Amino acid sequence: MAALQIIKQWFRRPLTCEDVNQFIIDYLEGTIPPRTRTRFEAHLENCDCCGAYFEQYLQTVDWVREDGSAQIEPPEELIEVTLHFLREHYSENR
Numbered sequence: 122m123a124a125l126q127i128i129k130q131w132f133r134r135p136l137t138c139e140d141v142n143q144f145i146i147d148y149l150e151g152t153i154p155p156r157t158r159t160r161f162e163a164h165l166e167n168c169d170c171c172g173a174y175f176e177q178y179l180q181t182v183d184w185v186r187e188d189g190s191a192q193i194e195p196p197e198e199l200i201e202v203t204l205h206f207l208r209e210h211y212s213e214n215r
């Protein structure tokens with residue numbers, strides 16, 4: 122009986138910020154289960170950080186849709202740091 126209670130509590134718990142991040146695409150595509158959708162929306166209403174992140178995410182999606190030809194160039198520093206990391210962690214000598 123205790124295991125059943127734990128499972129029920131888990132499904133009733135509020136979503137975490139990490140949960141919200143994992144459900145964004147499902148939410149936008151309308152494939153998220155209704156109960157999870159309600160918990161997702163409640164989290165967005167109560168978490169300023171996730172609410173701001175979600176709004177920025179929507180703006181980015183809209184921007185890309187408006188200009189499908191948009192080519193986003195990453196900053197040179199990001200390219201250099203990424204390549205350095207990959208070379209250090211995934212070199213052939215390892």
